[in-house]
Amino acid sequence: MGVRVRNSRDDVVxxxxxxxxxxxxxxxxxxxxGAELGVRPSALYHHFPDKxxxxxxxxxxxxxxxxxxxxxxxxxxxxxxxxxxxxCRRVRDAxxxxxxxxxxxxxxxxxxxxxxxxxxxxxxxxxxxxFDDDLVATASRALLHLVLGHTGxxxxxxxxxxxxxxGGEPRPDSDFDAAVGLLVAGLRATTPxxxxxx
Amino acid sequence: MGVRVRNSRDDVVxxxxxxxxxxxxxxxxxxxxGAELGVRPSALYHHFPDKxxxxxxxxxxxxxxxxxxxxxxxxxxxxxxxxxxxxCRRVRDAxxxxxxxxxxxxxxxxxxxxxxxxxxxxxxxxxxxxFDDDLVATASRALLHLVLGHTGxxxxxxxxxxxxxxGGEPRPDSDFDAAVGLLVAGLRATTPxxxxxx
DNA sequence: ACCTGAACACCGTTCAAGT
DNA sequence: ACCTGAACACCGTTCAAGT
Numbered sequence: 001m002g003v004r005v006r007n008s009r010d011d012v013v014x015x016x017x018x019x020x021x022x023x024x025x026x027x028x029x030x031x032x033x034g035a036e037l038g039v040r041p042s043a044l045y046h047h048f049p050d051k052x053x054x055x056x057x058x059x060x061x062x063x064x065x066x067x068x069x070x071x072x073x074x075x076x077x078x079x080x081x082x083x084x085x086x087x088c089r090r091v092r093d094a095x096x097x098x099x100x101x102x103x104x105x106x107x108x109x110x111x112x113x114x115x116x117x118x119x120x121x122x123x124x125x126x127x128x129x130x131f132d133d134d135l136v137a138t139a140s141r142a143l144l145h146l147v148l149g150h151t152g153x154x155x156x157x158x159x160x161x162x163x164x165x166x167g168g169e170p171r172p173d174s175d176f177d178a179a180v181g182l183l184v185a186g187l188r189a190t191t192p193x194x195x196x197x198x
Numbered sequence: 199m200g201v202r203v204r205n206s207r208d209d210v211v212x213x214x215x216x217x218x219x220x221x222x223x224x225x226x227x228x229x230x231x232g233a234e235l236g237v238r239p240s241a242l243y244h245h246f247p248d249k250x251x252x253x254x255x256x257x258x259x260x261x262x263x264x265x266x267x268x269x270x271x272x273x274x275x276x277x278x279x280x281x282x283x284x285x286c287r288r289v290r291d292a293x294x295x296x297x298x299x300x301x302x303x304x305x306x307x308x309x310x311x312x313x314x315x316x317x318x319x320x321x322x323x324x325x326x327x328x329f330d331d332d333l334v335a336t337a338s339r340a341l342l343h344l345v346l347g348h349t350g351x352x353x354x355x356x357x358x359x360x361x362x363x364x365g366g367e368p369r370p371d372s373d374f375d376a377a378v379g380l381l382v383a384g385l386r387a388t389t390p391x392x393x394x395x396x
Numbered sequence: 397a398c399c400t401g402a403a404c405a406c407c408g409t410t411c412a413a414g415t
Numbered sequence: 416a417c418c419t420g421a422a423c424a425c426c427g428t429t430c431a432a433g434t
Contacts, residue, residue: 006417030408042410043418051408103308110301110354141351142344142377149343156308179340186384204398228427240429241399249427 007037009047009057016058017098024159025100025107028055056114059105063117066094080129081184087125088147088180091118095151099159102152109148119144131191139187146183150176205235207245207255214256215296222357223298223305226253254312257303261315264292278327279382285323286341286378289316290349297357300350307346317342329389337385344381348374 007015015037020028030051034041048054067090078086095101108114123140131139154176205213213235218226228249232239246252265288276284293299306312321338329337352374 008416029406031406039417040419041408042420045409046417110350138373138376139380141348141373142380145347145377146340146343149347150339152308153339175336175339178336179343182337182340182384182388183381184384185387186380186382189383189387190380206397227425229425237398238400239427240401243428244398 007039007043012037012044012047012054013057013061016054017061020058020104021099023099025104028058030054052108052111052113055104056108056111059108059114060117062098062101062104063091063094063115066097067091067117067121080125081188083128084122084125084143084184084187085177085180087122088143089176091121091144091147092151092176094118095148096155096158100155102148102155106148106152118147122147126187129187131187135187135191139183143180143183146179150179205237205241210235210242210245210252211255211259214252215259218256218302219297221297223302226256228252250306250309250311253302254306257306257312258315260296260299260302261289261292261313264295265289265315265319278323279386281326282320282323282341282382282385283375283378285319286345287374289319289342289345290374292316293346293349294353294356298353300346300353304346304350316345320345324385327385329385333385333389337381341378341381344377348377 012033016028016033019033019036023032030041030044034044037043044054048057095105098104105115105118109116109118119140122143123136126136126140126143210231214226214231217231217234221230228239228242232242235241242252246255293303296302303313303316307314307316317338320341321334324334324338324341
């Protein structure tokens with residue numbers, strides 16, 4: 001019943017998010033999104049030069065909604081390794097909040113058109129440990145690969161299950177923490193001087 | 199000038215590998231592959247039920263060619279951490295040997311139709327350290343995510359450069375070793391009793 | 397065992413033109 | 416500032432029929 005108004009760029013991104021969550025990344029097409037907005041697909045090219053750029057904006061919105069509120073480094077004086085684990089969990093939760101969220105962010109990162117906030121979140125946490133810049137960069141990239149890979153698998157299985165599917169092992173939630181913990185332990189061991197915490 | 203013969207399943211996979219390497223994953227379409235074989239696209243469905251299954255077979259062939267010859271665990275008595283690093287490097291080299299190799303293997307693993315050899319290679323190496331089964335599983339998955347993520351980025355940059363592109367930082371080769379080394383160090387630290395080597 | 401021919405239901409993108 | 420209409424050059428997949 002709403003009056004039919006013309007769509008702003010933000011309207012397009014918001015609607016894309018809804019289509020993503022309802023139908024998945026594979027069905028988030030320019031034609032379908034146009035139809036959902038009551039508009040021809042060509043109208044979308046007024047806001048975005050191509051689909052990749054649109055997807056980049058959608059991925060950034062997923063991350064903004066999931067990470068936006070809380071500060072990258074929490075107020076309490078957690079030890080650095082606790083801060084890192086929490087950052088990884090926040091990124092994971094942000095990805096799990098939308099269907100195919102992990103795959104979307106991995107994709108847009110691959111063509112360099114979005115998803116930067118995910119790496120920034122992790123890097124800010126790692127920097128808390130007082131490591132030198134090269135190590136922060138290496139560890140953050142490695143942790144993000146872990147988060148994206150692990151969450152992508154987890155999301156695939158969750159979505160397969162919710163369709164009532166095969167019923168393979170449900171993959172314990174704790175395996176994410178274990179994987180991240182392994183890398184954090186390596187970080188701790190690699191630089192024996194770096195336990196700047198409680 | 200070869201006589202035009204009918205194509206076996208292996209012919210199709212071999213030709214798909216050639217198309218992949220020459221034109222990339224995005225241009226590896228059923229129609230293009232058919233044309234390359236001198237055949238209508240529908241003929242391919244005699245060998246494969248769908249494109250995903252074909253891609254799974256192509257990914258398995260990439261891994262078989264890259265990992266096939268050498269045994270999973272080398273003859274010399276390397277310490278377990280050396281064995282793990284070598285396994286990760288072998289998988290990485292296998293992926294780098296074909297255009298978009300990392301993206302291909304990541305994709306087919308996501309829909310569960312191939313690429314199992316990559317995880318097996320890493321898991322066999324980790325098992326060498328004498329860890330219990332859960333830890334082997336967790337560490338192997340984490341290491342493979344590192345290898346796929348890192349190699350995927352590296353490959354994107356290498357291919358962008360070879361097109362004569364932007365010329366961002368070339369990403370030192372040693373960062374792969376550093377990332378894997380971080381996780382291996384965590385593995386070493388997590389289980390204080392496990393240094394079953396020289 | 398392998399292939400054709402023809403169709404079905406889609407894609408992303410461009411561009412002149414409208415309001 | 417936003418949208419239409421129409422086109423271009425593609426996709427994956429199915430299926431009856433041929434050899």
